[in-house]
Structures are given as C-alpha cells and as structure tokens.
Amino acid sequence: MGKQKGFFDEDYRLAELEKHGDPLLKLNAMIPWERFRPLLKKIFFKQPKSPGGRPPYDYVMMFKILILQRLYNVSDSQMQFQIMDRLSFMRFLGLNLNDRVPDEKTIWHFREVLTKSGKIEILFEEFRTFLLDKGVIAESGTIVDASFVEAPKQRNTKEENKDIKEGKTPNDWSENKLRQKDVDARWTTKSGVKHYGYKNHIKVDKKSKLVHGYAVTPASIHDSQVLEELLTASDAHHELYADSAYSGAPIQNILKENNIRNRIHEKGYRGTPLTDKQKERNKMKSKIRARIEHVFGCIVNSFKGNFIRTIGIKRAETVIGMTNLTYNMVRYTQLCRT
Numbered sequence: 001m002g003k004q005k006g007f008f009d010e011d012y013r014l015a016e017l018e019k020h021g022d023p024l025l026k027l028n029a030m031i032p033w034e035r036f037r038p039l040l041k042k043i044f045f046k047q048p049k050s051p052g053g054r055p056p057y058d059y060v061m062m063f064k065i066l067i068l069q070r071l072y073n074v075s076d077s078q079m080q081f082q083i084m085d086r087l088s089f090m091r092f093l094g095l096n097l098n099d100r101v102p103d104e105k106t107i108w109h110f111r112e113v114l115t116k117s118g119k120i121e122i123l124f125e126e127f128r129t130f131l132l133d134k135g136v137i138a139e140s141g142t143i144v145d146a147s148f149v150e151a152p153k154q155r156n157t158k159e160e161n162k163d164i165k166e167g168k169t170p171n172d173w174s175e176n177k178l179r180q181k182d183v184d185a186r187w188t189t190k191s192g193v194k195h196y197g198y199k200n201h202i203k204v205d206k207k208s209k210l211v212h213g214y215a216v217t218p219a220s221i222h223d224s225q226v227l228e229e230l231l232t233a234s235d236a237h238h239e240l241y242a243d244s245a246y247s248g249a250p251i252q253n254i255l256k257e258n259n260i261r262n263r264i265h266e267k268g269y270r271g272t273p274l275t276d277k278q279k280e281r282n283k284m285k286s287k288i289r290a291r292i293e294h295v296f297g298c299i300v301n302s303f304k305g306n307f308i309r310t311i312g313i314k315r316a317e318t319v320i321g322m323t324n325l326t327y328n329m330v331r332y333t334q335l336c337r338t
Contacts, residue, residue, distance in 0.1 A: 024092040030333050032130060033060050039126060043117045044110075057102050061093050062110045063123075065102065068092065070319070070326040073304035076104035115314050120321040124214070127325060131210060136335050138207040141239035141263075143292040144230055144246065145204075146223045147299070149216075149320055150307045151185045151197030184313035186220035195219050197308070198316045200299075202324065203230040204292045206241065210331055211295065211324045216317045228254050239263045241289040265289070299327055 040059035068089060069079055083089045083101050095101065102110075114120060131137045160170045164183050173181065185197045201215040201223065215226050223245045236259040244267040255262045265282045268274040274282070299305040305323040310316055 022088050022091075024088050026333050026337075027329060028092050030336060031329050033064065035126060035130060036060060036063055036123060039119065039123060043119050044113060057100075057106065057110075058094075061095075062102065062107070064093055065107055066111060066114075066322050067326050067329065069107075070303055070305065070323045071330070073307075075309060076107045079107055080104050111318060112315075115318040118314075120318050120325075124321055124325045124328075127328060128210075128212070131328065131332060134332075136208050136332060137205045137210055137212065139205070139234055139238065141206040141241070141261075141288075142212055142235060143204045143206050143241040143289055144202070144223075144227060145242065145289075145292045145296070146199045146201040146226070147296045148190075148195045148219055148306065149198045149200050149316070150195060151182055151316065152309065152311070153196050154182055154185070156181075180311065182311045184218060184316070186218035188220045198313065198320065199223075199226075200305075200320050200324070201226040201230060202292070202295065204295055206239070206288055206291060208331070208335060209291050209295055210328050210335075214321065214324045216313065216320050218313065224248065224251055227251060231258055231260070235260050237261070241285055241292075243289060263288070295327065298330070299323060302330075303327070 037060050040063055044056070044059050065079060065083070068074065068082075069076075072082070074082055080101060080103050083093065083095070090096070090099075128137070132139075156164070160173075163170045169178065169183070187194060187196050189195070197219050199217050199219050199221060201217065203212045203214070204210065205212050213230050213232065215229050217226060223242075227242075227246055231254070239261045240255060241263045242265065244265040246264045247267040251264065252262060255264075263285050265285055266274060266278045268278075303323060303326065305320075305327075308316055308319045310319055
C-alpha cells in the first residue's frame with residue numbers, strides 16, 4: 001500500500017530530478033528569458049475589444065514552449081500532454097499542478113502569429129547580441145555549410161508538379177486543398193540520395209561553434225548561392241571556411257570584395273586534379289571546417305531537427321530559425337560550463 005500523499009511531494013520529486021541532472025534547470029537559469037519580452041509583446045499584444053474574458057498566456061512562457069518543442073521534437077498535441085505529464089517541463093515553464101496548460105491550438109496559434117510577423121530572425125539576433133555582449137562569440141573567423149531539412153512528401157501528379165515548379169497553382173486546386181499543399185519545398189539529389197524539403201544554411205563562429213547567421217531555402221538551391229546573404233560587415237578581415245561546394249571564381253570575387261580571407265577547400269577538375277600541395281592545404285582546412293559538422297550533429301541527433309511537420313517556406317523559416325536559436329542556447333550553457 002502506497003503512502004499518503006503529502007503537501008511537499010511535488011517539491012521532493014523535483015529535488016530528486018535536480019539530483020539526477022535535469023538539463024532544463026541550467027537552461028532556465030542561464031538564458032535571459034526576460035530579454036525577449038519586449039519583442040514578444042510588440043508581436044503579440046492586442047488591445048482587448050471588450051472588458052473581461054480570459055487573459056492571454058504569458059508571452060515568454062509560450063516562447064519557452066516553442067524552445068521545448070525544438071529541444072525534443074514534439075508536436076503541438078504531444079507538447080500539451082508532455083507539459084501536463086512532466087514535472088521538469090512544468091518547472092521550466094513556471095507552472096504549478098493547478099495552473100492552466102496551453103492546448104495544442106493555442107500553441108499552434110502562437111507559432112502562427114510569430115510566423116506571420118516575420119520576426120523570428122529578430123529574436124535570433126537578440127540572443128546573438130547577448131552572446132556578443134558576453135564575449136562568447138569570438139568573431140575570429142567563420143565556417144559555412146548547409147544541411148537538408150526534410151518536409152512531408154507531397155503526392156502530386158506530374159502536371160501539378162510542373163505547375164508548381166513554374167510558380168503556378170494547379171487550376172483544379174481549391175483553397176482548402178492549397179492550404180494542405182507545400183508549393184515551396186523541392187526535390188533534389190545528393191550523392192545518389194533524394195531529399196525533399198528545405199535547406200538550413202548556417203554560418204558558425206569557428207571558435208565557439210555558435211550559429212552567427214542562417215538562411216532557409218528550398219532543398220534544390222545550391223549551397224553557394226546563399227553565401228553572400230550570410231555575409232556581414234563583421235566578416236571582413238577574417239577567415240571563412242567551407243567545403244568545395246563553395247569553390248569557384250564567383251565566390252572568390254565575393255570574398256575579395258568583402259575583404260574576407262578565403263579558406264574554402266580547393267577543388268580538382270577533369271584533367272587538372274589537385275596537386276599534393278593543394279591536398280595538404282585542404283587537409284589543414286578540414287581540421288577547422290569539420291567543426292560545423294558538430295553543429296549539424298547536435299541539431300540532427302539531439303534535436304531531431306532534420307525533419308519538420310510544417311507546410312510552406314514561411315513556417316519552415318520559423319521552425320528552422322527556432323531550431324538554430326535553441327541550438328545557440330544549449331551551446332551557450334555548454335560553453336559556460338567549460
């Protein structure tokens with residue numbers, strides 16, 4: 001027979017979780033959550049139409065729910081269940097057992113408003129500014145690369161796919177059907193493997209392995225086409241590392257124009273293979289360039305961030321942007337620990 005329930009059972013259980021190393025405790029303590037409140041208030045605040053009614057959920061708490069989703073790759077419906085089921089999630093969000101928990105529609109609506117606002121990059125930049133202020137981003141050189149983010153595959157006819165590639169909407173698609181179709185995701189093949197969805201292009205600080213900037217594109221866009229978009233004035237007079245997908249005269253000219261030192265892998269061509277000296281240079285560059293694989297490794301293996309459940313590039317930008325932001329938060333706690 002179990003013992004009688006006590007007033008402090010919840011506190012005792014949370015204390016046990018803390019002993020066993022609840023990772024959310026450190027994240028909660030070290031991230032300046034209130035720094036996001038002014039931005040979130042601008043995005044979500046609405047003047048009430050009439051007095052009364054249920055007040056909205058706290059904006060920062062809802063934002064933290066999106067962080068939890070990216071940490072554990074949890075759907076909206078599962079997120080609601082997990083918050084109610086897991087004391088560690090409730091503590092992270094500042095909820096008690098008798099508090100209301102946002103349902104899946106509320107979570108979806110919060111993310112949808114954020115998507116329509118187009119302000120996810122501003123939230124990302126706000127935390128990047130915090131990292132710069134803390135001095136954890138060294139700004140001594142960067143690495144760029146891209147990773148596939150798979151999206152739910154679409155079952156379209158050849159004619160429909162042709163229209164989509166040409167930027168048209170198939171004539172017989174109703175408005176309701178169009179809402180369920182992703183007309184932005186694209187197919188591509190790499191190393192004999194087909195991918196459908198989007199790409200997460202990131203620029204990483206070579207020392208801290210923090211994400212400096214990112215861009216989201218359909219999967220068919222070549223990595224090198226996005227490089228210029230990732231560059232900023234802070235990259236001038238520093239080194240930039242990348243694999244041979246970014247090699248070529250156009251990229252060389254862009255780096256030269258921006259006063260960036262080129263550390264991109266050299267590429268051999270038919271009839272003109274790499275010399276031993278070029279191979280040696282590439283080997284030296286690889287020791288630094290490989291650090292960006294650690295970033296993608298964390299996103300893919302720990303966050304399961306190589307697949308999204310959304311439809312359309314705008315929603316993909318929100319989810320992928322939140323994934324990059326979540327990675328930076330987790331990485332920051334690791335850097336502080338060391």
